[in-house]
Amino acid sequence: MFGYVIINKEGLSQEAVTRYESYYCGLCRALKAQHGNMGRTTLSYDMSFLYILLSSLYEPEEVVQRGTCLLHPSKPRPFILNEFAAYAADMNIALAYHKCKDNWQDERKLSALAQAGTLKKAYARVQKKYPEVCTEIADCLHEIGKVEHEGLLAVDLPANLTGRMLGCIYASFRPEDIWSDTLREMGEALGRFIYMMDAYEDLPVDIRKHNFNPLRTLAEKEDYELLCRQGMEMLMAECTQAFEVLPVVQDMDILRNVLYSGVWGRYAAIQKKRTEKEQK
Amino acid sequence: MQKDPYQVLGVSRDATDDEIKAAYRKLAKKYHPDLNNGSEAAEEKMKEINEAYNYLVKGKNQGSYGQSSYGGQRQNPYGQYGGGYGQSGDPFEDLFRNWGYGGARGNTTGQGYSRSTSYTEKEADTPELRAVRTAVLAKEYQKALHMLAGIATRPADWYYWSARANMGMGNRIAALNDINTAVRMDPERREYQQFLAQMQAGSQEYTRNRSFNIPSAICSNPCMTLCLANAVCNCACNGCRACSGTGAFC
Numbered sequence: 001m002f003g004y005v006i007i008n009k010e011g012l013s014q015e016a017v018t019r020y021e022s023y024y025c026g027l028c029r030a031l032k033a034q035h036g037n038m039g040r041t042t043l044s045y046d047m048s049f050l051y052i053l054l055s056s057l058y059e060p061e062e063v064v065q066r067g068t069c070l071l072h073p074s075k076p077r078p079f080i081l082n083e084f085a086a087y088a089a090d091m092n093i094a095l096a097y098h099k100c101k102d103n104w105q106d107e108r109k110l111s112a113l114a115q116a117g118t119l120k121k122a123y124a125r126v127q128k129k130y131p132e133v134c135t136e137i138a139d140c141l142h143e144i145g146k147v148e149h150e151g152l153l154a155v156d157l158p159a160n161l162t163g164r165m166l167g168c169i170y171a172s173f174r175p176e177d178i179w180s181d182t183l184r185e186m187g188e189a190l191g192r193f194i195y196m197m198d199a200y201e202d203l204p205v206d207i208r209k210h211n212f213n214p215l216r217t218l219a220e221k222e223d224y225e226l227l228c229r230q231g232m233e234m235l236m237a238e239c240t241q242a243f244e245v246l247p248v249v250q251d252m253d254i255l256r257n258v259l260y261s262g263v264w265g266r267y268a269a270i271q272k273k274r275t276e277k278e279q280k
Numbered sequence: 281m282q283k284d285p286y287q288v289l290g291v292s293r294d295a296t297d298d299e300i301k302a303a304y305r306k307l308a309k310k311y312h313p314d315l316n317n318g319s320e321a322a323e324e325k326m327k328e329i330n331e332a333y334n335y336l337v338k339g340k341n342q343g344s345y346g347q348s349s350y351g352g353q354r355q356n357p358y359g360q361y362g363g364g365y366g367q368s369g370d371p372f373e374d375l376f377r378n379w380g381y382g383g384a385r386g387n388t389t390g391q392g393y394s395r396s397t398s399y400t401e402k403e404a405d406t407p408e409l410r411a412v413r414t415a416v417l418a419k420e421y422q423k424a425l426h427m428l429a430g431i432a433t434r435p436a437d438w439y440y441w442s443a444r445a446n447m448g449m450g451n452r453i454a455a456l457n458d459i460n461t462a463v464r465m466d467p468e469r470r471e472y473q474q475f476l477a478q479m480q481a482g483s484q485e486y487t488r489n490r491s492f493n494i495p496s497a498i499c500s501n502p503c504m505t506l507c508l509a510n511a512v513c514n515c516a517c518n519g520c521r522a523c524s525g526t527g528a529f530c
Contacts, residue, residue, distance in 0.1 A: 059305075156451035178330060196453065218457060227460065230480065231453045237482035240489070245337050247301040247308070260490040 001162070001198045002095075005049045005190065007254065008261040016253050022064065022078045023055070024048045027092070029067075030085035035093055035122035042096035042119070046194075049258055050170065051088035056250045057179060060084060087173045090126040094134050095169075097123040098141045106145055133172045140165035144195075148212055155214040159195040159235075166191030182245050189239035193232055193263065200228050201266060236263060285332035297337060304333045405437055412441045421448035436465035440472055447479065455479065 007020050027048050031039040055062065060083050066076040097119045103112035127134040144158045152158075170187030171180045199215045206213035218224055240259050248255060286293055289303045307329050309315070316322035408431050415424035424445035431438060443458035456479060462472045 154451070155453050156446075159453070160450055192452070218453075221457075223460065227453075227457055230460075230483065231456050233483040233486060234452060234456065234479065237486035240486055241482055244297060247304040247333065247337075249298070249302050249305055252298070256489070260486070264490075 001099075001194060002044050002046045004194050004197050004263050004266060005046045005258060006262045006265055007257050008265055011257045011261050012253060016251075016257070018078065019080075019251065020052070020254050022080045023052045025069075025077055025079035026081045026085050027051050027088050028069070029079055030081065030089040031092060034086060034089050035119075035125070038118045039089065039093060039122050041115070042092040044092055044095070047088045047092045047095070049255075050091065051084055052251055052254060053170075053183075053248075054084040054087070054173060055080075055082055056248045056252065056255060057183075057246055058084070058174075059250055084173070090129060091133070091169050093119060093122045093126050094130070094137050097126075098134075098137050102141050102145050106149070130172065133168055136168040137165055140168075148214070151212050153214055153217045155196055155199055155218070158214060159192040159199075160188075162195035163188035163191035166194070179246055182242050186239055186242035186246075189235055189242060193235040193239060196228070196232055196235060197263070197267065200232070201270060232267070236260075283328065283332070285335045288328055288332035289336070300333065300336055304329065405435065406431075406433075409437055409441060412445070416441060416444045416448065419448060421445045425449065436462045436469065436472070439465065440469075440475070443475060452479075 007017070009017055012020070024043075024045070028040055028043050031043060035042075062080050062082040064078055064080050066078050068074065068076050097116060100112045100116035100119065103109050104116060123134075140161045144161045147158045147161070167184040167186075167188035171184035174180060196215075199213055202211075203213050203215050203219055205211070207216070207219070213219075215224075215228075218227065221227065236259065243255070243259060286295070289300060289307065291300055291303045295303070308326070311322045311325045311329060313319065313323045313326060408427065412424050412427050412431075415421070415427060424441065428438065428442050428445060439458045439462035443455045443462060446452075446455035446458060459472060459476045459479065462469070463476055466472065
């Protein structure tokens with residue numbers, strides 16, 4: 001479900017791409033510092049985006065250092081650290097932990113159970129710090145699982161649940177802040193989009209494998225592709241409407257690149273593949 | 281004390297959103313209470329700055345629909361752009377009563393659809409659908425959906441009211457599907473097209489901004505020529521260039 005909230009490198013300067021990667025590296029380092037090497041396995045673009053968003057909104061003091069790591073052992077790469085890295089790292093852990101538990105419950109994947117085990121200690125730390133957010137993540141993922149298990153052929157309910165979860169994550173670092181509501185709305189809309197895009201991308205495979213997919217009935221309609229496109233645009237429009245309320249200036253190029261372009265990256269790749277297939 | 285929001289932020293009347301944001305940040309750095317030892321004067325000033333900012337930026341993004349007849353949103357996220365601030369439903373009307381900001385903020389790119397209260401809605405055809413209509417207008421969306429499920433005959437109007445009820449519940453995709461069906465079944469009905477346009481008002485602004493960032497692969501998608509909306513679309517081309525002039529996304 002995650003991995004859609006990425007940049008479109010084509011639309012960014014090299015400087016901006018480097019900065020984006022520096023945030024990502026910074027988040028990785030925060031994960032290591034707080035939750036050890038196992039924590040790093042939970043690193044996601046989605047929380048990386050949140051890290052950049054909060055940093056841009058609040059403009060905390062940042063430290064930019066250079067270093068090498070396991071994945072990049074030769075040339076030292078820059079990484080950014082500030083007070084929001086810890087929150088993004090914690091949310092990575094919480095999301096990954098519950099996703100694993102859910103995967104174990106649904107699909108009995110031993111690897112999921114194993115990973116949940118490795119994250120148990122880290123998750124316990126996060127849950128102590130952010131009990132409400134963790135409960136919300138757990139509840140939402142559980143409800144989504146239920147809906148999918150019951151085979152409810154409507155995408156809005158699980159999408160809204162995903163939104164509720166992401167909105168909570170977005171709003172909860174500084175819940176009393178004046179921007180908290182707007183951040184929540186932004187997260188809610190983005191969550192809906194992510195769920196729908198995921199269902200859209202998975203549909204062909206799900207049909208082939210006789211798996212559940214909430215878009216199944218919609219997919220039988222002649223205007224299915226247009227409907228999905230229009231629907232997802234509507235969802236992103238809500239997200240950016242909230243986003244553009246925030247007084248963000250720093251790294252605005254990265255954030256807008258992700259929200260207006262990057263999130264469509266996989267969608268664009270799918271369409272391109274189809275075109276090429278049809279032309280054969 | 282009521283002041284001109286442009287003056288408070290120190291920006292010109294045709295300032296862009298980004299200029300307003302930059303101005304806000306500059307002032308916030310100066311007057312944030314945390315940076316001023318919790319000075320009361322700083323707090324007052326910050327409040328003023330926040331109000332001015334909210335008025336200028338939120339007002340534009342929320343449009344003038346105001347009433348959340350489309351689900352428990354903060355305010356209507358499907359609002360049109362360029363709607364006047366002086367119209368009723370403007371959440372900040374009381375605060376800035378004497379200013380008369382009739383939509384002249386320079387970004388008037390909206391479609392000019394009238395507010396929902398000025399629609400002339402044709403009476404729903406059957407007593408069952410009339411009951412659904414009543415429930416929807418009373419914002420009893422769950423009830424409306426329940427009633428709709430019990431109606432066997434489904435003309436265009438059924439889909440229209442289903443769209444309205446679904447939207448109220450926050451079932452955006454279901455609502456979009458329903459309104460598209462209604463439009464297809466009865467392309468002449470103005471209120472169907474208007475509701476569809478309303479739902480998509482935000483998307484137009486979004487795709488306009490996206491045209492400067494679009495991944496190249498999207499442009500070459502032939503599926504987009506399957507454009508149902510073409511038949512009834514009122515959309516004015518905003519020159520986003522996404523369709524390379526073919527009108528395929530229109």
